Amino acid sequence: MTMGEAHTMHDEKQDLELFDKLVAHIGEFVERDVSHLTPQSHVNNSVEGMSSLKMIELLLYLEDCFGVDFEESAMDNLETMQDLEDYIRQTLDASRQQA
Amino acid sequence: MGVVCSLGADADELWKGLIAGRSGIGPVTRFDPDRFRSRHAAEIDDTRVVFEPGPLRFEIRRMSGFVRYALFAADRALKDSGIAEPRAGGVYLGVAMGGLPSIEAGVLKQEQEGTRKTSPFLIPSLIPNMAASMIALRHGIEGEQVTVAGACASGCQALGQAMRAIRSGARTWAVAGGAEAVTTPITYSGFEAMRALSRHEDPELTPRPFDEQRDGMVVGEAAAVFVLEERGHAEARGAVIHGELTGFASNSGGQGITGLSSRHITRCMADALTDAALTPDAIDCVFAQASGMVQGDAAELEAVQAATADARRKPVVTSIKGHTGYAFAANGPMNLAVSLMALRHQTVPPTVKLDRTELSFADVDIAREPRGTGIRRCLINAFGFGGINASLVVSRP
Numbered sequence A: 001m002t003m004g005e006a007h008t009m010h011d012e013k014q015d016l017e018l019f020d021k022l023v024a025h026i027g028e029f030v031e032r033d034v035s036h037l038t039p040q041s042h043v044n045n046s047v048e049g050m051s052s053l054k055m056i057e058l059l060l061y062l063e064d065c066f067g068v069d070f071e072e073s074a075m076d077n078l079e080t081m082q083d084l085e086d087y088i089r090q091t092l093d094a095s096r097q098q099a
Numbered sequence B: 001m002g003v004v005c006s007l008g009a010d011a012d013e014l015w016k017g018l019i020a021g022r023s024g025i026g027p028v029t030r031f032d033p034d035r036f037r038s039r040h041a042a043e044i045d046d047t048r049v050v051f052e053p054g055p056l057r058f059e060i061r062r063m064s065g066f067v068r069y070a071l072f073a074a075d076r077a078l079k080d081s082g083i084a085e086p087r088a089g090g091v092y093l094g095v096a097m098g099g100l101p102s103i104e105a106g107v108l109k110q111e112q113e114g115t116r117k118t119s120p121f122l123i124p125s126l127i128p129n130m131a132a133s134m135i136a137l138r139h140g141i142e143g144e145q146v147t148v149a150g151a152c153a154s155g156c157q158a159l160g161q162a163m164r165a166i167r168s169g170a171r172t173w174a175v176a177g178g179a180e181a182v183t184t185p186i187t188y189s190g191f192e193a194m195r196a197l198s199r200h201e202d203p204e205l206t207p208r209p210f211d212e213q214r215d216g217m218v219v220g221e222a223a224a225v226f227v228l229e230e231r232g233h234a235e236a237r238g239a240v241i242h243g244e245l246t247g248f249a250s251n252s253g254g255q256g257i258t259g260l261s262s263r264h265i266t267r268c269m270a271d272a273l274t275d276a277a278l279t280p281d282a283i284d285c286v287f288a289q290a291s292g293m294v295q296g297d298a299a300e301l302e303a304v305q306a307a308t309a310d311a312r313r314k315p316v317v318t319s320i321k322g323h324t325g326y327a328f329a330a331n332g333p334m335n336l337a338v339s340l341m342a343l344r345h346q347t348v349p350p351t352v353k354l355d356r357t358e359l360s361f362a363d364v365d366i367a368r369e370p371r372g373t374g375i376r377r378c379l380i381n382a383f384g385f386g387g388i389n390a391s392l393v394v395s396r397p
Helices: A003-030 A052-066 A081-098 B011-019 B057-061 B065-081 B100-113 B122-126 B130-139 B151-167 B185-193 B231-236 B262-275 B294-307 B328-345
Strands: B002-005 B040-042 B090-094 B145-148 B173-180 B222-229 B244-252 B285-287 B316-318 B377-384 B388-395
Touching: A003 A052, A003 A081, A052 A081, B002 B011, B002 B065, B002 B328, B011 B328, B057 B065, B065 B130, B065 B173, B065 B222, B090 B130, B090 B151, B090 B328, B100 B122, B100 B185, B122 B130, B130 B145, B130 B173, B145 B151, B151 B173, B151 B222, B151 B244, B151 B328, B151 B377, B151 B388, B173 B328, B222 B231, B222 B328, B244 B262, B262 B294, B262 B377, B262 B388, B285 B328, B294 B377, B328 B377, B328 B388
Parallel strands: B090 B145, B090 B173, B285 B316, B285 B377
Antiparallel strands: B002 B222, B173 B222, B244 B388, B377 B388
16 A cells, blocks of 8 residues: 555545534434435535524534634635535635644 | 523423422523622523524524523414414514623624624524514524514513404414513623612512512513414414404503603503403402512502502502512513413412502502412513503403
């Protein structure tokens, strides 16, 4: 195994952990099982009973869970689970680098 | 009917508490009241407010207290009624101050955490109509939806409006009542500034409706909601009928913007009796507004004296505020719930914490102990700031 391969595996593991955390927090928020969610799932359509207000509240909840702020301009583009995961990961990475 | 208050989460619990002389008044727990001279409230035990499965459970948890309590009471009332087809009904609900606690919490949150942390549910949770709206939405009621904001007469007025809608033929049935839950610092600072809150240290001694030592009200939380139904419709489907609303009146007139006017209250009670085609002799019990405030209680007793001056039989008068606190818009509906229980049990509940009234009211028969007596009809009073007066007449079924 090369150093590059090991680094990629480490990244994939972290991504998977982040995705699992995201699913768990969404499940806590809506108080139902959302284990069916995949990276391609649209949050609005894939979580039963979701509404525009719930979506905003969910983002506020995720901000507290992950210690990130969702830029208002970015909120409208956060459609899929992958979008959410990417945004959170990038924001966390940026803040780590700043630190 | 559905009831939730500091004495319990249904009408039977409320009734047992009243007859036992139990007080639901205790230290404020919803915030630290140390900065105020009044530190008591009649709070609802939220562990009792549990919703059965159904629509909007997520939203319910984000609603201000008055919405949750109204919905809880409405769920119970609708279940109790056995109404099977909800679409044709209406909703008439009285709310005075609505989501004051949510407003206060929202302001604090945005000051402490910034405006972008404000919940998108803030506004829906606090607007006064949301109690009626959530009842309609959760139960699929598609008829008229009315929210009455008539201060502490709101609930009584809502019941009256529903009764009139049914009488007119516009509705066959309706959910009606009132709810209030404003145990929050701004309520205490506002009412304390008006010298309207009791300053007694001992919750067992306050509030004291009709007592010459009364010194103000104690904030209470409550919701009482009923299914009102056209009599023939209720009988045809074999519904349990708890009582019959036969009279309603409401008028304007106060002493300044917050005081009660005995003259206008007298007329309001008389008009309610006229609406029910009754004379004052026909009333066995008056469920008074009596909050423990000096001017208001005196004005109401003067009005009772005037309204029944020519009656051969004088009614027994009682107030439940010493047990349940002052529940603002829910005052009238709470009085209706207790009236229905009094009609069922043929007993007038006591006015607790009453030692002695002023001499000028010595001729008014105030129940100090539970009193078993023949009760056919009750008069219910509720009055609000701004000179809003409302009275209902309820009779045995």
